[in-house]
Amino acid sequence: MQDLENEIRNMIAEIIEKDPAAITPDAKFYEDLGVDSMMALEILAAMEKKYKITIPEEKLAQLTTLKETVAVAREFLEKEGRHA
Amino acid sequence: MLFKEQVALVTGGSRGIGRAIVLMLAQEGAGIAFSYLKSTQEAEGLAQEVEKLGRKCLGLQADVRDFAQAKELVEKVKQHFGRLDILVNNAGITRDKALMLMTKEEWLEVIETNLGGTFNVTRNAIVTFLKQKSGKIVNISSVSGVAGMSRQTNYAAAKAGIIGFTKSLAKEVAAYNIRVNAVAPGFIETDMLAGLKEEYRNELLKRIPLGRLGKVDDVSAVVKFLLSDAADFITGQTIVVDGGLFIQ
Numbered sequence: 365m366q367d368l369e370n371e372i373r374n375m376i377a378e379i380i381e382k383d384p385a386a387i388t389p390d391a392k393f394y395e396d397l398g399v400d401s402m403m404a405l406e407i408l409a410a411m412e413k414k415y416k417i418t419i420p421e422e423k424l425a426q427l428t429t430l431k432e433t434v435a436v437a438r439e440f441l442e443k444e445g446r447h448a
Numbered sequence: 449m450l451f452k453e454q455v456a457l458v459t460g461g462s463r464g465i466g467r468a469i470v471l472m473l474a475q476e477g478a479g480i481a482f483s484y485l486k487s488t489q490e491a492e493g494l495a496q497e498v499e500k501l502g503r504k505c506l507g508l509q510a511d512v513r514d515f516a517q518a519k520e521l522v523e524k525v526k527q528h529f530g531r532l533d534i535l536v537n538n539a540g541i542t543r544d545k546a547l548m549l550m551t552k553e554e555w556l557e558v559i560e561t562n563l564g565g566t567f568n569v570t571r572n573a574i575v576t577f578l579k580q581k582s583g584k585i586v587n588i589s590s591v592s593g594v595a596g597m598s599r600q601t602n603y604a605a606a607k608a609g610i611i612g613f614t615k616s617l618a619k620e621v622a623a624y625n626i627r628v629n630a631v632a633p634g635f636i637e638t639d640m641l642a643g644l645k646e647e648y649r650n651e652l653l654k655r656i657p658l659g660r661l662g663k664v665d666d667v668s669a670v671v672k673f674l675l676s677d678a679a680d681f682i683t684g685q686t687i688v689v690d691g692g693l694f695i696q
Contacts (some may be wrong), residue, residue, distance in 0.1 A: 401579070402624075409579040421575045 369434050375414065376430065379406045389431040411437050417444055449477030450676045455529040457522070458482040459512050459569055460539030464492040464638035465588060468664035469536055469671050470494060473501040476672065480532065481506040481525040485539070490680070504529070512539045512565030515572075520574040531580075534675055535573050537566040537610075538588040540641060544599045555602045562606035566613060573587075574621065583626040584675045587614050589686055591634040595694040611686050618684030627683040629674045634690020636662040657692030 369389070377384040378391075393399035399407075400422050402442050410417055411433075417440040427433050456473045460466040461482025467490075470482050480498050484491040484507060498505035506528050510521040526532055540562045543554040566587055577583025592600045593607025602646040611630055618628040635641060635652060641661070644652075653659065670689050673679055688694060 405578055406574065412579075 369430065369435065371414075372411065372434050372437060373430055375410050376407055376433070379403055379410060387430050389434075390429050393428055407433065415441055415446075417441060449475075449581065450672065451534065452477035454533040455479040455525065455531050456483065456534035456536065456675075457525050457569070457573070458536040458538055458656045459510075459521075459565060460484065462487040462494055462507070464640060465633060465636060465664050465667050466536075466538040467494055468668040470498065471501075471536060472535070472665075472668040472672050473536075473675075474501045474505070476500045477503070479529050481508065481511065481529065481541065483508050483521055485509040485511055512568055513560045515568045518565070518568035519572045522569065522576070526576065531578050533574060533583060535570065535577075535583070535585045536588070536671060536675075537569055539565050539569075539587070540588065540590075540601050540603075540606075542600070544603065545696045546599055547601045550602065558602035559606050559609075560588070562603065563605040563613070566610055570613075570617070574617075574626075575625045578624050581625050583621075583624075585614075585617070585626065585628040586671050586674050587628070587630040588671075589614070589630045589632040590690055591632050591690045591694050594632050594686065594688060614686065622683055624685060627674075627679070629679070629682060629684065630686040631667060631670050631674065632686050632688045632690070633667045634662055634688070634693045636664060636667060636689075638664060655693060656690070657695075660691060662689060662691060 373387050376387055380397060380399050382397060387397065391397055391418060395403065404424055407427060408424060411422050412419055416422050419436060419440050426436055451473055456478045458466050458470050461470045462484035470480055474480050480503055495505045495507045506525065508521055508524055510517045512518050543558050545554060570585065578692060587610045589610045590607040592604040593611055596604050614628050614630040667689050670687050674682065
């Protein structure tokens, strides 16, 4: 569980060019971390690629914090019958 | 072949300029999906013609005015072909009338089909293009939207809107290797012009410096160029194809 969170944190850090330590579970992407909608889409696409899952674009609005993002990834991993 | 292994969606593909674009893309090796609203027979004939060229073809009935139908259209194309590389927003209608006689319905129908349809289909395809960091879009505008045309306030407004849409989207998605351009045809020999009175037609010919009406292939040739790698450094532009009718 911690692994998934760390993996996603590092992935996001790379996309938004921020120190992973700044991406705390509840830090708000848009307000606190300067994420824009295109970066959010890149985060979604990166998760799809890494975990070989398909996340509908409607879920974009839910990618607001690391905690929420991990929850989305987990939801779709579980749908695929994989547990993280 | 310019578009081998690529998949293209053309809206309003069963007749006129759209049909010529479908055939051009098929000749250049693309897998083809096109939408049509009412022309079922023409759509079936076209699908057969594309398949004769050895390409896969998916003709889908869809009303681009409806966001949900546009979404379903794009989804079906992606499901069928597994990808989408090219979008040509061509679906369009006219309801020409002097403004003082134009009804709200005639205004809305034209705006919602031409401009709304372009938004609806592009909105549903853009995330795919953004994710794959590639995509090419050509929107069919009109010389009416560039220069204005009497009795076409609705059509000209929609087609000018498409030019603004094209410019803005081009800036928004350029970083994602997505190019967005428009083509503005002048008077082209299609069903849209079939109702033209003989005297008006002759009058018109006098105003076109190149002395003839356009052919659908005059337009599809420019679309081909804009979609090809030869136009790799061109985005946000509107190319007028009108025989010199409107020269800026």
